[in-house]
Amino acid sequence: MSSLSRDEVANLARLARIEMSEEELVNLASEFTVILEAVARVQEVASADVAPTSHPLPLRNVFRPDVTKPSLTPEEALSGAPASEEQRFRVPQILGEEA
Amino acid sequence: MIRSSAVEMASALAKGEITSVALTQLHFDRIASVDTDVHAFLHLDTDGALAQAAAVDAKRAKGEKLSPLAGIPLALKDVLVQKGIPTTCGSKILEGWRPPYDSTVVTNLKNNDIIILGKTNMDEFAMGSSTENSAYGPTHNPWDLSRIPGGSGGGSAAALAAFEAPLAIGTDTGGSIRQPAAVTGTVGVKPTYGGVSRYGLVAFSSSLDQAGPCARTVLDTALLHEAIAGHDPRDSTSINAPVPNVVAAAKSGDVKGMKIGVVKELNGDGYQPGVRARFDESLELLAKAGAEIVEVSCPNFEYALAAYYLIAPSECSSNLARFDAMRYGLRVGDVDGASAEEVMNLTREVGFGREVKRRIILGTYALSSGYYDAYYGSAQKVRTLITQDFTSAFTKADVLVSPTCPTTAFKIGEKSNDPLAMYLNDIATIPVNMAGIGGMSLPSGVADEDGLPVGFQIMSPVMKDERMYLVGAALEAALLSKWGAPILSKAPSLGGLA
Amino acid sequence: MSLTYDDVIAKYEPVLGLEVHVELNTNSKMFCGCSTTFGAEPNTQTCPVCLALPGALPTVNEKAIESTIKIGLALNCSIAPFSRFARKNYFYPDMPKNFQISQYDEPICVNGYVDVEIDTDEGLKKFRVEIERVHMEEDTGKSLHVGGATGRIHGAEYSLLDYNRAGIPLVEIVTKIVPGTGKYAPEVAKAYVGELRDILRSLGVSDVKMEQGSLRCDANVSLRLIGAEKLGTRSETKNVNSLRSVERAVRGEMIRHAELLNKGERVVQETRHFQEESGLTRSGRSKEQAEDYRYFPEPDLVPVEPDATWIEELRAQLPERPSVHRKRLQEEWSVPDKEMAAMINADLLDTVEATVILGSDPTKARSWWLGEISRIANEQNVSVKELAITPTDVAEIVSLVAQGELTDKLARQVVEGVIAGEGKPAAVISARGIKVVNDDSALMAAIEKACAAQPETAEKVRAGHLPAAGALIGAIMKETKGQADAARVRELLLGHLGQA
């Protein structure tokens, strides 16, 4: 129903890649009970005959010609990097395979 | 001079009564004297702005043809990237990041020779209605420093109200331009979705976000609107059509024969008495100016808030995934043996504030398999219903109106522990974003009970933005004669300068 | 303990599913203007969009859409009148946005098929592989794992990321499940990927280089008892980098599954990685919890609604279908089925065709590539295409033989030299001093010498017994160290003995 358990919040936090303390998990779970109840109201009018709108404008077929444009310089590309090496972004060890 | 409108400043510049460098310096002086109290700015680009001003002065001296706002200073919301200038979005996760590129809005500002003073404070990633969610501390409302300046664009609105800048840029996802304008006694416009490029606007909710102009008068706002609007091939959702003629509309202010629809559902219980009084008075003034006032009903608006708090968090949960400590921004926990995943988790824990995390988790939930249809899917259907309500209302009226928000500015801290109460602030502004239409807020006076400014909202159909400027200009003129002076003059003066 | 393939197919029916990712060869990336050139210096082909800098927005490459529609048409798909991009959300450091712009429930092409033929003991067999969908998406960056075993993700201390590849347009082609291939499953899988590659190459939409990763195949395999309705649990094998590997991976997985099932164990639904050296797969790191990709329509892009005119314009640009093309070549070259199949199976049809286009006789070209050159490749345990010899070289050698500049035997030496890296044919010929003896006076000396050495044989020829000439020709060829043109030798010899 419109509530979330501590474990469900923990799973969402894992999916969203946010570390959370036990206290935060419990707090969020209780806040969510209130918030979800409020937002679940959308279901009252969302009947099968209503088409969803994912975008406010009815635009279609917006394309760009296949022409190259100048890229950033590698210095610019790496300018914000917390760490870099050999003109590459240096990141901590990656565990697990590509999905 | 700093209390003048941008149009007046432009005329002084044109006549040679002041240089852009001097005008810019006056604003930096004002900022130096009041911004410790107001905290509208997160970053000032003093050298860059003065250099830009000097360049404009040089162009003017050479007799070059300049844009109407050339040489006028502006405050930029910290959610739009400007090359080489720190952009934080009010978040710790982007502290110190200097973008290697300009947003299209910034490019347009530069092309119009508008002087960018610096970046203004905001709720983290534009999530909030009070600017209390900034990682860099709240902004204070120049009308009463113990109150909020609205949000998320509280910094831009406060900068205008405190005479730190005559022009500002905001962004509006659920009311973040209009609600701050309302509670600070300034003007703010959310253009039609797609009217202003989103390229370089750090996304909160892509299908709702829209940058727009903020100023102290309707005409200044229109001039800025024209400067930043237009098709941009770098934004696929940008409208490829001429910019509505907003400046002409703001100069005309002729509402004779126009039908103005009062949205029944946005003017009832829960609206502060002073807010309703000012709203009714504005309707009378517009009627006197020749407009016909009609009532329209938008029965599905009551679901708008719920739909918004599903759509915006869903999109943000995806948009904010890129803040992962790998390519830019904060990195926490990168110790020997730590994995990329652990570093992402820790960085996002420390780098994001409470409200941002709350919305990311909510959005993650609303999109997850098994819940998508019930939440995100249903919210999209509500979006259809709201759009239908608008379509039918616009067959009865040329524009729709309502109070911008239910109350005047509340106290800092008053609602920060009650997310639902905070969300209710945007009840009247959100439907506009859901349908992608235009919305303006302009001051309609002050509430009797607290002496704080009240906002009047005007809504216009897609790409008919000029209509809100017509009505806004008419109301502004009528209010000026009724109140005897601009509403902002009722605000207590700050600092020593005036 | 270890099962043979025959044991497996005696008991189980394999069910295939194949997912192929193809990098399109557009000039610019899928959603930004960065160049797609392969092998550039790291992070020189990146911009705010493909680095996912805050505020950047994607824009769709029109050529990529056209290429995808062409692929769909070539695979007999229907082109969806409405399709949309969606975000596939998951975190991975080589994916800058931490979501991939892909397509989910509204792909651009659906419901097609590819017919493949394989050469079996029972003759040519035809299989239809049905296509479920063809959709557009974007590639990821590349990571270099530092520390631990070289280049391996496991045990690495840290990784270095290059985003040049991030955002290169990818087309994903997904088959429906392919039942009914029986023991031919590995060959069908290989033939399908090969056919797909030929179609894509003929369309000119991709470089289709499996070894460079511009065409990548994931093979899903499951087994069920023969006659059973219910599908077995499948495994998904990634990193299959050559046609030969596709076949090996499918065969290997069939055996592995059967061994598990025979022991009463469960096949785990998981991703596996093909290992080129062993031909086996190893388990990907299993995730404690399943990923939930939280797909939703990409709000930064608008839907794609190709109209009929556009689709027909693209259809008109389609080249001859490779299967039709092959039939035509077979007729033009008058090649028997068996040999045509051999060329296809050896993946040398395009090479032979290129050689023929350069002027070579089809039979000669075929015999060089499938004969001598394949033999050398085999010896060196590499594929023919990895050898240094090109269709241009072979065409030149064939032409030199035809002009009598080289004998077959000398031509083999030239081929060897070219493969050994000694240069182009002309360079090899001059460096090795290879030269046909076509100086008639030198030949006449050798003929006279041979006739003097075998007077009885010469007499037989002179008396009209022509088969006896062979022994003399052999001696003459030996005398001239094989550098003489045998036909010319015969002509001169017969003339010399009054039989011209």
Ligand SMILES: [Mg+2]
């Ligand atoms: Mg894919």
Ligand SMILES: [Zn+2]
């Ligand atoms: Zn790029």
